Amino acid sequence: MTNKVTVDPGKLTQFSAKILQKVGVPREDAERTAGMLVSADLRGIDSHGVSHLGPLYVKRIKEGIINPKPQIKLTSQAQSTAVVDGDRGLGFVVGHYAMTEAMLRAGQTGAGFVSVRNSTHCGAASCYSMMALPKNMIGISLTTGGRAMVVPGSVGRGGGINVISVAVPVAGGAPFVLDMATTVVAGSKFEVALRNGQTTIPEGWAVDKTGTPLTDPKKYATEGALLPLGRLPETGAFKGFGLSVMVDILCSILGGSVSISELLTQPNTTLLANHFFGALKIDSFIPADDFARAIGGMVKVYHGLPKAPGVERIYLAGEMEHEIEKQRRQGIPLDPQVIASLQELAAELGVEYDL
Amino acid sequence: MTNKVTVDPGKLTQFSAKILQKVGVPREDAERTAGMLVSADLRGIDSHGVSHLGPLYVKRIKEGIINPKPQIKLTSQAQSTAVVDGDRGLGFVVGHYAMTEAMLRAGQTGAGFVSVRNSTHCGAASCYSMMALPKNMIGISLTTGGRAMVVPGSVGRGGGINVISVAVPVAGGAPFVLDMATTVVAGSKFEVALRNGQTTIPEGWAVDKTGTPLTDPKKYATEGALLPLGRLPETGAFKGFGLSVMVDILCSILGGSVSISELLTQPNTTLLANHFFGALKIDSFIPADDFARAIGGMVKVYHGLPKAPGVERIYLAGEMEHEIEKQRRQGIPLDPQVIASLQELAAELGVEYDL
Numbered sequence: 001m002t003n004k005v006t007v008d009p010g011k012l013t014q015f016s017a018k019i020l021q022k023v024g025v026p027r028e029d030a031e032r033t034a035g036m037l038v039s040a041d042l043r044g045i046d047s048h049g050v051s052h053l054g055p056l057y058v059k060r061i062k063e064g065i066i067n068p069k070p071q072i073k074l075t076s077q078a079q080s081t082a083v084v085d086g087d088r089g090l091g092f093v094v095g096h097y098a099m100t101e102a103m104l105r106a107g108q109t110g111a112g113f114v115s116v117r118n119s120t121h122c123g124a125a126s127c128y129s130m131m132a133l134p135k136n137m138i139g140i141s142l143t144t145g146g147r148a149m150v151v152p153g154s155v156g157r158g159g160g161i162n163v164i165s166v167a168v169p170v171a172g173g174a175p176f177v178l179d180m181a182t183t184v185v186a187g188s189k190f191e192v193a194l195r196n197g198q199t200t201i202p203e204g205w206a207v208d209k210t211g212t213p214l215t216d217p218k219k220y221a222t223e224g225a226l227l228p229l230g231r232l233p234e235t236g237a238f239k240g241f242g243l244s245v246m247v248d249i250l251c252s253i254l255g256g257s258v259s260i261s262e263l264l265t266q267p268n269t270t271l272l273a274n275h276f277f278g279a280l281k282i283d284s285f286i287p288a289d290d291f292a293r294a295i296g297g298m299v300k301v302y303h304g305l306p307k308a309p310g311v312e313r314i315y316l317a318g319e320m321e322h323e324i325e326k327q328r329r330q331g332i333p334l335d336p337q338v339i340a341s342l343q344e345l346a347a348e349l350g351v352e353y354d355l
Numbered sequence: 356m357t358n359k360v361t362v363d364p365g366k367l368t369q370f371s372a373k374i375l376q377k378v379g380v381p382r383e384d385a386e387r388t389a390g391m392l393v394s395a396d397l398r399g400i401d402s403h404g405v406s407h408l409g410p411l412y413v414k415r416i417k418e419g420i421i422n423p424k425p426q427i428k429l430t431s432q433a434q435s436t437a438v439v440d441g442d443r444g445l446g447f448v449v450g451h452y453a454m455t456e457a458m459l460r461a462g463q464t465g466a467g468f469v470s471v472r473n474s475t476h477c478g479a480a481s482c483y484s485m486m487a488l489p490k491n492m493i494g495i496s497l498t499t500g501g502r503a504m505v506v507p508g509s510v511g512r513g514g515g516i517n518v519i520s521v522a523v524p525v526a527g528g529a530p531f532v533l534d535m536a537t538t539v540v541a542g543s544k545f546e547v548a549l550r551n552g553q554t555t556i557p558e559g560w561a562v563d564k565t566g567t568p569l570t571d572p573k574k575y576a577t578e579g580a581l582l583p584l585g586r587l588p589e590t591g592a593f594k595g596f597g598l599s600v601m602v603d604i605l606c607s608i609l610g611g612s613v614s615i616s617e618l619l620t621q622p623n624t625t626l627l628a629n630h631f632f633g634a635l636k637i638d639s640f641i642p643a644d645d646f647a648r649a650i651g652g653m654v655k656v657y658h659g660l661p662k663a664p665g666v667e668r669i670y671l672a673g674e675m676e677h678e679i680e681k682q683r684r685q686g687i688p689l690d691p692q693v694i695a696s697l698q699e700l701a702a703e704l705g706v707e708y709d710l
Contacts, residue, residue: 078639080435081465110436111466115640138609153669154660166601176604178597184590204590211663229584229591235539235559236584236595242533242672246521248653249531254493256641259653261660284433285470286611298603298614305509305616308566314508317597 004333007355012332013038015342015355016053022349023061024068025090033057033092040124041332044324045179047188048124051195051338054345056121057090060271066090066120072097075256080109083255084116091122091143091273099128099141099277106137110284113140115255116275125165126179126318132167132279133175136288139167140278142247144260149183149244150225152237156209157225160260161187162247167318169282171292173299177318182244183226190224193217195335204231250276359688362710367687368393370697370710371408377704378416379423380445388412388447395479396687399679400534402543403479406550406693409700411476412445415626421445421475427452430611435464438610439471446477446498446628454483454496457632461492465639470610471630480520481534481673487522487634488530491643494522495633497602499615504538504599505580507592511564512580515615516542517602522673524637526647528654532673537599538581545579548572550690559586605631 016034021027041049060066070089074082082101086094098114105112122128125141132139145161161183168176181187185205193201194217206214206224214224228244230236248260251274263269282291303314334342339355346353371389376382396404415421425444429437437456441449453469460467477483480496487494500516516538523531536542540560548556549572561569561579569579583599585591603615606629618624637646658669689697694710701708 076640078636079464080467081635081639083640109434109464109466111464111468112435113466113635138605151657151660151669153663153666155663156661158660159657168601168604176600178594178601180591180594180597184585202589229594230539231586231590234557235586236535238670238672239533239535239584240591242535243519245531245653245657245671246523246533249523249650250493253646253649253653254635254637254640256645256649258649259656262652262656280436280468280609281433282609284436285431285438285609290611291608294608294611294613295604297617298600298608301614301617302506302514302600305506305513306511308508308510311508314506315593316600317593 003336005336005339006331006333009038009042009329009332011355012041012050015346015351015353016050018351019053019058019345019349022351023058025061026069029090029093032096033090036092036123036127038332039127041334042325042328043126043321044328045124045126045321047186047192050334050342051191052123054341056271058345060120065268065270065272070094074101080105080111080113082114084114086116086119088118088120088272091120091275092127094119095122095128095141095275095277096131098275099131099139099279102277103132103135103137103279106279106281107135110281111279113276113278115251116277117252117255117257119273119275121271121273122275124179125163126167126177128277129165129167129179130175130177133169136169136282138280138282141165142251142276144248144251144273144275145181146187147261147264148187148224148226149228149241150207150211152228152233152241155211158261159228159241159244160248161226162244162251162260164243164247168295170295170299172296174316174319174322176316177321179317182229182240182247184229184231184240185226187220187226190217190220195337247276358691360691360694361686361688364393364397364684364687366710367396367405370701370706370708371405373706374408374413374700374704377706378413380416381424384445384448387451388445391447391478391482393687394482396689397680397683398479398481398676399683400479400481400676402541402547405689405697406546407478409696411626413700415475420623420625420627425449429456435460435466435468437469439469441471441474443473443475443627446475446630447482449474450477450483450496450630450632451486453630454486454494454632454634458487458490458492458634461634461636462490465636466634468631468633470606471632472607472610472612474628474630476626476628477630479534480518481522481532483632484520484522484534485530485532488524491524491637493635493637496520497606497631499603499606499628499630500536501542502616502619503542503579503581504583504596505562505566507583507588507596510566513616514583514596514599515603516581517599517606517615519598519602523650525650525654527651529671529674529677531671532676534672537584537595537602539584539586539595540581542575542581545572545575550692602631
């Protein structure tokens with residue numbers, strides 16, 4: 001492992017917000033985006049945090065692919081549904097807007113679902129599903145990802161690394177937060193592996209252009225395609241691919257865009273994304289107290305299952321991230337390469353580097 | 356392979372309905388259940404069709420576990436949501452009732468979601484998601500399954516083989532129909548393997564009580580536990596487990612029941628299940644014509660990806676089943692063991708065997 005540098009989460013948020021303002025993002029949007037990036041780092045999702053600030057967001061804003069001042073609008077709406085056009089804004093800003101619309105509808109009818117086109121990379125999908133937690137709702141957030149999944153029966157990159165997140169409040173405990181790519185791993189795990197100096201990654205993550213397992217993380221960017229969750233046809237690859245297409249339909253097709261597998265082959269579409277957000281109001285189904293009691297019971301039941309030798313506890317989705325967040329509130333350890341990229345941004349854009 | 360016997364789908368439906376009526380199921384409910392069982396066989400889902408008629412449904416009705424004349428009721432309702440108590444009725448009858456309520460709400464507000472407790476095994480989850488297709492809605496159906504998943508970090512059976520189905524209309528083509536257990540395979544694949552005389556099943560489907568791969572299908576019933584989709588922690592097992600818990604929350608906890616992992620350890624609970632149904636009205640989001648055009652385009656894009664050597668076409672979820680259904684409308688090939696079990700039922704219950 002490399003020498004990490006620990007930074008204060010609050011300062012990191014302020015710094016990131018200043019950087020974004022320097023490339024034309026309005027203050028409120030910059031602060032929201034910075035907050036979401038840092039929240040991913042806080043939860044240990046290093047693949048979707050401030051490491052992306054320069055290479056993805058600032059770069060694409062400068063290139064004119066991401067619109068720093070989008071005119072986000074509802075292009076259709078009904079009591080429980082809506083469609084949002086994100087005007088190629090930062091995915092964080094568009095996503096926050098659309099998830100807010102979904103929750104507004106869930107507050108009124110019990111359920112709200114919003115499909116979003118013309119957006120861009122929105123970071124960790126759990127940033128949006130977790131917005132539902134303080135409102136005692138179940139949050140759902142789906143997004144298209146890069147076009148880097150090898151589709152069963154095909155070779156090379158063809159399907160989306162599409163993502164599913166569901167967040168559920170758990171009274172007195174870590175919220176249940178599922179946040180998963182429909183590939184075995186997300187592509188950005190390779191960036192993390194490279195930053196950590198790993199020279200091999202497990203077989204079963206990716207294949208090369210001929211379908212041969214690829215284990216050198218350096219080769220992924222030029223030659224690799226990610227296997228769908230399930231890996232092989234006989235062990236469920238059609239399920240991972242099926243989930244990816246489901247996400248593509250709900251985000252892209254229902255939102256008035258085209259399949260991400262088509263969209264990302266067009267010029268100047270790097271980082272473009274479609275999303276789908278949902279919220280279910282818990283006390284529209286059963287009383288909030290009953291839900292709190294029952295989900296607490298559920299967590300206990302899974303925790304109480306017999307442990308495999310050497311295993312100390314069983315983790316539900318989101319529990320590990322919750323533990324990490326408790327520690328990292330005191331400071332987030334960043335890779336030296338990430339620190340260097342932040343310093344570079346500071347110098348380039350004339351922002352004081354004070355981390 | 357064994358010698359199959361081909362039977363007429365219409366006659367098989369009538370026969371199955373008569374059998375169910377003999378054990379006290381009202382005519383309309385018996386016909387609905389029979390129709391859904393045969394629709395699974397028609398689509399090639401042999402693991403969830405009439406092979407279950409005797410050993411699961413008739414048996415459990417006789418044992419008093421399934422209630423043939425349930426008082427199904429809505430225990431809460433809002434504009435876009437409801438909770439249904441299935442009174443331990445046949446899952447087919449309860450599921451049809453609840454999915455109808457979800458679609459009713461989607462027709463009014465754009466989205467409808469219904470959580471269901473006190474139900475029983477409902478066959479193939481796609482029977483319910485596909486109810487949305489003729490209404491030009493996207494159908495969602497989730498159900499808890501048997502308690503036979505080995506939870507990552509644990510040993511033996513502990514989590515639910517919970518199931519996810521999503522159905523989407525595709526104008527002029529096979530509908531997109533995802534129907535997947537959150538384990539690598541569903542438990543009933545072992546029944547099919549045994550009926551087909553297979554002596555080994557692929558490594559990666561199941562493990563024994565110690566976590567060692569189990570490849571003898573005979574040993575599954577007594578010693579086996581199914582691996583979650585993703586198989587191993589480093590290749591996504593936490594995703595399969597996470598999806599299983601997500602289904603448990605939406606079906607069991609949101610419906611006022613308890614975790615399936617707890618419920619199925621109580622006495623007399625064999626075949627008990629909780630469900631969750633949803634419907635999204637397509638033209639509440641975008642005009643139906645635009646959706647039809649875009650999803651047709653999406654299907655073409657996936658079909659047009661480069662093929663791996665030896666592959667003739669790329670299949671989206673539901674396309675294979677659609678092809679099988681076209682053939683099987685002329686006759687459904689059943690295993691001799693299934694024929695024998697139907698003949699036995701006929702003799703036992705005094706129904707003419709006319710298949």
